[in-house]
Amino acid sequence: MTDTRKTLVRRTPWPGSVTGPIGTPLQPSVAYTAQDPDALDALYTGQTQGFSYAREGHPNASVLASKIDAMEGVEGGIVVGSGMAAVTAVMFGLLKSGDRVLGGTQLYGRSLRLMREELPRMGIETAFSDPTDGAAFAAAITPGTRIVLVEVVSNPTLRVADMHAIASAAKSAGALLVVDNTFTTPGAIRGIDVGADVVLHSVTKLLAGHSDVTLGYVHAADPAHRKAIYDTATTFGLTPSPFDCWLAERGLFTFDLRFERASANAAALADALAQAAPVSRVLYPGRADHPDHARAAALLDGRFGNMVTFEIAGGREAANRLVRAAADLPFAPTLGDVATTLSHPASSSHRALSVAERAAIGIGEGTFRVSVGIEPPEFLLAAFRDALGAV
Template sequence: MSDERTTEGPGGHSGQSFETLAIHAGNTADPLTGAVVPPIYQVSTYKQDGVGGLRGGYEYSRSANPTRTALEENLAALEGGRRGLAFASGLAAEDCLLRTLLSPGDHVIIPNDAYGGTFRLFAKVVSRWGVEFSVADTGDVAAVRAALTEKTKAIWVETPSNPLLGITDIAALATVAQGAGAKLVVDNTFASPYLQQPLALGADVVVHSMTKYMGGHSDVVGGALVVNDPDLAEELAYHQNAMGAVAGPFDAWLVLRGIKTLAVRMDRHSENATRIVEMLKSHPRVTRVLYPGLPEHPGHEIAAKQMKSFGGMVSFQVEGGEEAAVEVCNRARLFTLGESLGGVESLIEHPGRMTHASVAGSALEVPADLIRLSVGIESADDLLADLRQALG
């Protein structure tokens, strides 16, 4: 794994380091005052210089807003893409993408451990349009090939996955998707563009819940799409405006602020997670640790090849079953019991009863004794002490 991440995509910032792009891409000083932070353009409409005489292309903030434009330019630069689009939530971004890519009768392959909200979107919403989906282990290229049909229009990937930390070989599946005439969609939320850049590996679309590591402070909800294909970018932008679930200016500003420290935060998340994994591996109550940084993880070699480091998400299973796992979650004190992830503070949750309750009884049901950690950037020693007492 390389020590420095640079962006070499077609977004106009080739050669600059990630850390520089995170701070400067899209963040142009205000031309009126020289303010180094782009203003929050909390505005719905814009004065026109005569009918159709738009200033900078702005007419109505659902269609475009300068603060959102700054964020979208930043997103494209960080992922090495041509176009970034910011939405009100990660699921709003997914909804726009699916309505753009799919028509009734089309087929999609989704992971066998997809995020519960994504599964719900497919199972309860998209399926009502006449779109079919099937479940496959996306870490197994042969399994994905076997799931393809003549109607497959997209292969949907999370890597690392939520909550089982599965790893998918993005480059290998990009080849599969291209051969099938399908789009490869990669949810990059767990890794962030600092640790992994799917477009450079052949993916067609990158999806983010910006609520998580991009925002980084548990104070904003947002979603994003990043693409290279200019035609697809135009289609997505059309649907973004037509459907209207856009990021508001204050939310866009908060995400831009969070992104400036993404690199240093992700380094600390990964360092803390590594120390916690070492402790969990030796704890007598822990029966299994799921983390792609472990040499025994089935996706370790692929993760080491396509990621800068292994991230801040850790899942583990405990002896005693579901009730024991719930007890550990309830006993934690420094780890806050809560859903979501990617903030500076550490979170603990029971996926089976919380974030992944929607997949209960399906092929995506998660183990009842599973606990998921979002490891924050606090003192690793304090986090270890809290986990030890919670495990008893």
């Protein structure tokens, strides 16, 4: 009986096999054993490679990071617990009190909040400039600017940043260019192709692609910056779940197919919305009437992505009618799912901004952001015809 009890509380080694699994194994272990203290020292000093404690890294995160690295054309990226964990790790890993950050006027709502409210509490100065105006943005990069944060295509109004001017100005000023590549993804452009010193993603979105994980990714070109970001993520506990990493890796297997189908659907939807009577404005970088179309065509090489933004008149009342009539269009504050989702920035991602602040960047009560999925296009267009009919 004693031997049986001892066996039950000891871990059973994996059965030996001359074959290997096709699927990536899921490894949820929190801790990893070492042969002796010398072996643990060798691991922590980088003489050997491996894992010790899951907050500091685990196999599923490493596998996922290597795949996104390949997509971005880099090495050494890390996976963290969410997209905002990636933004936070960069800011707190690379900044100190007295530093200055210049952000694009159009960023994800929580990134705006981090810059407006949290960083100033830590003694970090923040400012904003229009990334579509390269000259004005360059002029806003002062000698004290440590980080420049932009999205290539902005959330949610899909404006396209003048990346060449911004990258050149940041380099001349000695500032680090941080690119949030969530909206565009490496399917449209890679961070290194626009001069990014740091590139980050909300893996939660189109990379994972199924609305069932919460993860982020960040890569810095400079090894010292990579270490600072990694140390911050580890110290702050911005740890990714092994199961989420496993799911996200599985999602990446179909990324190219999903990206191509969703992008084609988005182009068709944008054209259809432009012809719909209740719609007063459509924003899609692939359309000739987009204010930054020429720049998008040159920068993205025809890969305009799966996001469409449109606006209707009638304020919140009309917005409510549209959503209630959109029975086949999930209304949710997210993007990148296999199914098309509809979101309302004024009541979700950008709700922390005042009405005037939202209006200044082109967001009104009738503004909707569409994350286009991979449904049959005829189904998608019919669903929007029904929803717009209620308006």
